[in-house]
Amino acid sequence: MGSAPANVREICRARRADGPAAILAIGTANPANCVLQDEFPDFYFGATKSEHLTGLQDKFTRLCQKLGVRKRYLHHTEELLGAHPEFLDPHAPSLDARLDIAKAAVPELAAEASRRAIAEWGRPAADITHLVVTTNSGAHMPGVDFRLVPLLGLRPTVRRTMLYLNGCFAGAAVLRVAKDVAENNRGARVLVVSAEITVQLFTRPEEGCFQTLVNQGLFGDGAGAVVIGADPVMIRTPAVVRERPIFEIVSAAQTIVPDSEDVITMHVTKGGYGGDISTRKVLVLIGDNIERCLLDAFEPLGIGAGWNDLFWAVHPGSSPVLDQVDAVLRLKPEKLAASRRVLSEYGNMFGVTVIFVLDELRRRMEKEEEEGAPEWGALMAFGPGLTVETMVLHRCVAQGTGAAPPDKLAAA
Numbered sequence: 001m002g003s004a005p006a007n008v009r010e011i012c013r014a015r016r017a018d019g020p021a022a023i024l025a026i027g028t029a030n031p032a033n034c035v036l037q038d039e040f041p042d043f044y045f046g047a048t049k050s051e052h053l054t055g056l057q058d059k060f061t062r063l064c065q066k067l068g069v070r071k072r073y074l075h076h077t078e079e080l081l082g083a084h085p086e087f088l089d090p091h092a093p094s095l096d097a098r099l100d101i102a103k104a105a106v107p108e109l110a111a112e113a114s115r116r117a118i119a120e121w122g123r124p125a126a127d128i129t130h131l132v133v134t135t136n137s138g139a140h141m142p143g144v145d146f147r148l149v150p151l152l153g154l155r156p157t158v159r160r161t162m163l164y165l166n167g168c169f170a171g172a173a174v175l176r177v178a179k180d181v182a183e184n185n186r187g188a189r190v191l192v193v194s195a196e197i198t199v200q201l202f203t204r205p206e207e208g209c210f211q212t213l214v215n216q217g218l219f220g221d222g223a224g225a226v227v228i229g230a231d232p233v234m235i236r237t238p239a240v241v242r243e244r245p246i247f248e249i250v251s252a253a254q255t256i257v258p259d260s261e262d263v264i265t266m267h268v269t270k271g272g273y274g275g276d277i278s279t280r281k282v283l284v285l286i287g288d289n290i291e292r293c294l295l296d297a298f299e300p301l302g303i304g305a306g307w308n309d310l311f312w313a314v315h316p317g318s319s320p321v322l323d324q325v326d327a328v329l330r331l332k333p334e335k336l337a338a339s340r341r342v343l344s345e346y347g348n349m350f351g352v353t354v355i356f357v358l359d360e361l362r363r364r365m366e367k368e369e370e371e372g373a374p375e376w377g378a379l380m381a382f383g384p385g386l387t388v389e390t391m392v393l394h395r396c397v398a399q400g401t402g403a404a405p406p407d408k409l410a411a412a
């Protein structure tokens with residue numbers, strides 16, 4: 001106490017990390033129940049006792065074929081739906097029962113993905129300093145973040161942040177928040193978790209309600225977890241663990257598209273979740289706005305690469321959404337391959353999806369490494385309103401130190 005008073009600016013500076021936040025590990029999980037898209041129209045119209053709506057089933061079958069989904073995993077099984085006949089009627093009060101299901105299932109799914117991420121990271125769960133969690137599948141207090149502390153063996157002092165109802169951009173939003181936490185708290189190790197089950201959306205088909213068909217054909221359940229930290233270290237625990245960054249998060253931005261408040265909407269109703277996400281306007285506004293968002297992200301960094309020189313992690317809202325991104329940016333077919341594969345194999349899992357895309361991308365890049373995978377990349381996610389999240393990513397080399405930035409960037 002007797003030493004000279006510290007300068008507040010120096011204290012703040014000393015608490016900040018030196019380097020950028022980096023993704024140090026990724027884990028994913030899905031429920032066991034796998035549904036094949038080809039078989040789903042028969043299942044769905046059968047489970048909802050709607051076989052008599054033959055024209056609507058044909059329309060649903062055509063829609064299922066164009067969404068870009070081959071299979072998905074769903075928490076709700078025929079057995080669970082059989083126990084809740086009230087879920088079939090969108091106008092019946094069923095929210096409480098749906099929330100009870102989410103309250104039990106979402107933390108379990110989130111914990112499974114988190115355990116995988118922490119195992120890959122290699123350090124003890126107690127070394128996690130911050131927890132940032134998101135879900136659209138409920139709004140409980142205490143929430144999934146609270147439940148994860150005992151489930152994972154995190155410290156009770158872990159600093160928690162919970163983001164509810166951010167829609168499909170939630171996965172990018174939690175990464176953005178974690179980047180700020182990691183860069184402003186030297187030594188912080190942030191566990192980021194996104195987890196979704198879509199039982200809130202399940203209801204019977206009705207003539208004139210196209211949104212219900214899109215909801216049933218597009219969405220899947222899953223969880224993704226990421227460990228984020230700056231300045232990777234090597235520690236002895238007592239075994240030697242060397243943190244290996246996968247992607248550095250160079251910048252993270254969020255933009256509202258003007259006059260888009262009614263484009264993608266979702267709200268809680270007594271019968272589950274209502275709203276509209278499926279208009280063609282989503283495609284039009286994404287097409288009209290993504291290039292500006294990308295230029296705003298890349299130009300200040302002095303990265304002048306063409307779009308085809310980057311790697312891409314785009315939230316796959318649907319196959320038409322990815323087609324629109326492809327068309328506007330004139331991307332080579334392989335550029336959105338990771339997004340298309342995740343959409344095909346898991347469906348749109350809201351914010352979880354982009355974490356699966358990052359996982360798929362890093363596996364593909366490990367294989368490509370010798371042939372020279374791109375060094376710089378873009379992550380994009382879209383969601384309610386129309387909100388666009390844009391991140392600049394930097395691939396780290398296999399040794400885990402990250403390649404040197406180009407001269408242009410160093411000078412910027």
Ligand SMILES: CC(C)(COP(=O)(O)OP(=O)(O)OC[C@H]1O[C@@H](n2cnc3c(N)ncnc32)[C@H](O)[C@@H]1OP(=O)(O)O)[C@@H](O)C(=O)NCCC(=O)NCCSC(=O)CC(=O)O
Pocket residue numbers: 059062063066067166167168169210214264265266277278279280282283316317318319320321348382383384
């Ligand atoms: C829903 C779509 C797949 C439909 O694809 P297209 O637009 O290419 O459709 P299309 O013109 O070929 O039409 C296919 C069939 O659907 C019917 N159809 C299309 N749009 C319709 C509408 N709004 N109302 C009623 N019917 C409609 C057509 O009549 C046709 O029927 P027929 O077969 O009888 O001729 C697409 O518009 C789309 O991907 N929209 C964006 C959805 C999305 O990804 N949202 C964001 C992700 S979720 C999200 O982001 C949520 C969140 O953030 O919370």
